[in-house]
Amino acid sequence: DTGVSQDPRHKITKRGQNVTFRCDPISEHNRLYWYRQTLGQGPEFLTYFQNEAQLEKSRLLSDRFSAERPKGSFSTLEIQRTEQGDSAMYLCASSVWTGVSYNEQFFGPGTRLTVL
Amino acid sequence: DAKTTQPNSMESNEEEPVHLPCNHSTISGTDYIHWYRQLPSQGPEYVIHGLTSNVNNRMASLAIAEDRKSSTLILHRATLRDAAVYYCILRDGGYNKLIFGAGTRLAVHP
Numbered sequence: 539d540t541g542v543s544q545d546p547r548h549k550i551t552k553r554g555q556n557v558t559f560r561c562d563p564i565s566e567h568n569r570l571y572w573y574r575q576t577l578g579q580g581p582e583f584l585t586y587f588q589n590e591a592q593l594e595k596s597r598l599l600s601d602r603f604s605a606e607r608p609k610g611s612f613s614t615l616e617i618q619r620t621e622q623g624d625s626a627m628y629l630c631a632s633s634v635w636t637g638v639s640y641n642e643q644f645f646g647p648g649t650r651l652t653v654l
Numbered sequence: 655d656a657k658t659t660q661p662n663s664m665e666s667n668e669e670e671p672v673h674l675p676c677n678h679s680t681i682s683g684t685d686y687i688h689w690y691r692q693l694p695s696q697g698p699e700y701v702i703h704g705l706t707s708n709v710n711n712r713m714a715s716l717a718i719a720e721d722r723k724s725s726t727l728i729l730h731r732a733t734l735r736d737a738a739v740y741y742c743i744l745r746d747g748g749y750n751k752l753i754f755g756a757g758t759r760l761a762v763h764p
Contacts, residue, residue, distance in 0.1 A: 542697075571751065571752075573752075573754075578756075579756065580739075580741055580754030580755055580756055580757055581698065581752070581754045582754070583751040583752065583753065586750065586751060593750075594750065594751065596751075629697050629698075631697070631698075641700075641703065642688075642700035642703070643698075643700065643752060644699075644700070645696075645697030645698050645699065646697055647696060647697055648696075648697050
């Protein structure tokens with residue numbers, strides 16, 4: 539296992555279209571996080587899962603955004619009716635219970651979305 | 655979530671030590687201090703974390719002030735590969751989301 543993978547790495551779409559991104563976490567990592575990063579800013583938290591349960595969603599996650607992790611393994615993030623303001627890097631991260639705590643998050647390379 | 659304050663940018667020369675400061679005056683007793691860095695065109699990567707005592711690992715050292723209101727990430731010998739944005743983050747005992755600030759952009763000169 540080589541780390542968190544994300545697909546696609548780049549996506550260009552037209553305003554109003556729907557897009558879906560996939561994240562494959564590190565095997566046996568039961569926590570999975572989604573972040574969004576715009577140019578020059580640090581990543582912003584969107585949502586996270588513990589196994590298949592979505593435990594927290596940011597106010598940034600409007601009704602047009604939905605995330606799933608159906609079997610507690612990979613996750614998908616869908617954006618409906620994309621807007622130009624959705625253009626950003628979408629990052630996925632995963633972490634594992636060490637027996638004491640969840641410590642470091644391992645990030646994927648991100649999916650860069652451009653909405654024209 | 656408690657906030658951190660970092661300089662926008664710093665510069666260093668290759669093979670010299672680098673001290674990256676972070677102020678977190680509103681830190682609570684259960685907040686751990688985490689550092690991540692983000693190399694160009696990559697996702698962030700974990701560097702180090704600590705609670706009260708200074709910490710060392712293969713990547714860096716973390717020096718935490720006695721009152722815990724500030725900390726310093728120390729890169730003992732900077733390399734060109736250390737050029738990145740370094741984020742200082744306070745993470746509560748729940749170990750959930752990371753709240754990133756703008757970070758410090760470190761430039762390393764040959």
